[in-house]
Amino acid sequence: MGGNELRYVHQALDTNRISQYGSNIDEFENSLENYFGSNSHVTALSSGTAALHVALRMLNVEKGDFVICQSFTFVATANPILYLNAVPVFVDSENQTWNMCPEALEDAVKYCIQKGKKPKAIIVVLSYGMPFMVEEIVQISKKYEIPLIEDSAAALGSKYKDQLCGTFGDLSVISFNGNKIITTGGGGALISRKGEDKTRALFLSTQAKDGMEFYGHSEIGYNYRMDNVAAGIGRGQMETLEEKIMLRRKNHDFYQEAVKDNENIELFSAPNSDFFSNYWLNTIILKNNFPKENLRAKFSEDNIETRYLWKPMHLQPLFKGYEFFGNNLCGTLFDTGLCLPSGTNLTDESRNRISEVLQTKIH
Incomplete structure (x- = not known):
């Protein structure tokens, strides 16, 4: 702990804001957006896994769709693909960063296209905090017009050519699990490039409630929003x-x-x-x-x-x-x-x- 976490937690308790609303959530997201810079819109969620799940939903991944995923990772990277009944296609590592091999990635993309279905997403992982081969992977993503999800769960503070990791993907994910470089006990964040994507992420992560006087629902949502107490811990962690x-x-x-x-x-x-x-x-x-x-x-x-x-x-x-x-x-x-x-x-x-x-x- 850095020192101020307890003060922010007390603030949540004193204002009786201990669930999914409160100033700690807003301030924690603001601190992350300031850290990552312009074009970074942060949604604080209950876990990095939840952020990956929401990211795939935002890219309209559905049953039977191909999603290319780095094989060398923790299972939480790949599980959300199965949540959506999509089909994971696994890609090997290269020996410099231990992350996704560009040559193997392109082979996987070509395989999917030959099968008649272009992948809906590429999930690249930053193993143990190490940046990936950014230019090569991003180039393939753009060449085939496949969105890139950057699983930077363990890479908060890492950089490639002085640009922060978490800013290279069309959507990026950070984890605040108890073993990460900063923690909210459990928690994660989805980083999107557009404000409307954050709005969509908030909608999906708070049970997809339609804007009506009653609780109306036209699609599946999730209870994935970070709570105000956990966000208070995150505020204190960000300071150190x-x-x-x-x-x-x-x-x-x-x-x-x-x-x-x-x-x-x-x-x-x-x-x-x-x-x-x-x-x-x-x-x-x-x-x-x-x-x-x-x-x-x-x-x-x-x-x-x-x-x-x-x-x-x-x-x-x-x-x-x-x-x-x-x-x-x-x-x-x-x-x-x-x-x-x-x-x-x-x-x-x-x-x-x-x-x-x-x-x-x-x-």
Whole structure:
């Protein structure tokens, strides 16, 4: 917590505004719109998943439609496609950013067109806060006139060529889940380029109530609006966002130093200066056939949590049978990678414990 969250929560309680109306929601959205700049219209919602679901609805995705989706991601990226009975088409990663491979994306687009149905959307993910190959992916999106949804759930504060992530998609998504760089406990935001798109997002996320004296409904809506208490936490979090980004990047500097002489470990880092990552999570690849389970077991012995990288969606039983395009680089990442402790509250004592494990000879 940054310090002022409790003040804004008390404000919600004192004014008896604890549900989906209140000044905290307005001010939180305003702070995000000011942060992202012009042509960014923010709708605060109950989760990043809800934002993705609403984004697909806004693009008129329906039963049987193709939606191209990055395979290397958390399941929340792909689930909303199934909510709408649409058909996910999964695309592999490239090795520089671990995000959507442009060549595989174009192959997927051509496949869908050959099947007689152009995809309704492309969902690109910014894995672990790393910007994607923006120019290449956006060019394909424009070439085939397919809207781009930018899943920047973990990439708040990341940039490509000094432009903030969350501003490249036709629609973009941020998450404020408890593990993200700032949090509202649970929550998310949909970022649209036009004011009328925000109006549409608000309509869909508040049960699609028609403008009548009674509750009239002509289409399906959802109870997805963020509440005023959660938004109060978000207001306080936004006041310390830059500090949190600095602390996450400080963690990355620590890991660079800790593994620089270890021939078996490669730290995932930005490919060049065009890519500014918030390093929401620091991740490593184990090389030279070094078994990741050995390192993970050593961390566990010292009561230090590590996690696997994302298991790609095309390898999940839930998505068995759906098309996948690429060379399964994302499967190799899953087989050889680990996520390391990366919180903004990581202490020097914790770093020392982590460093000791990384410098231990493990067989």
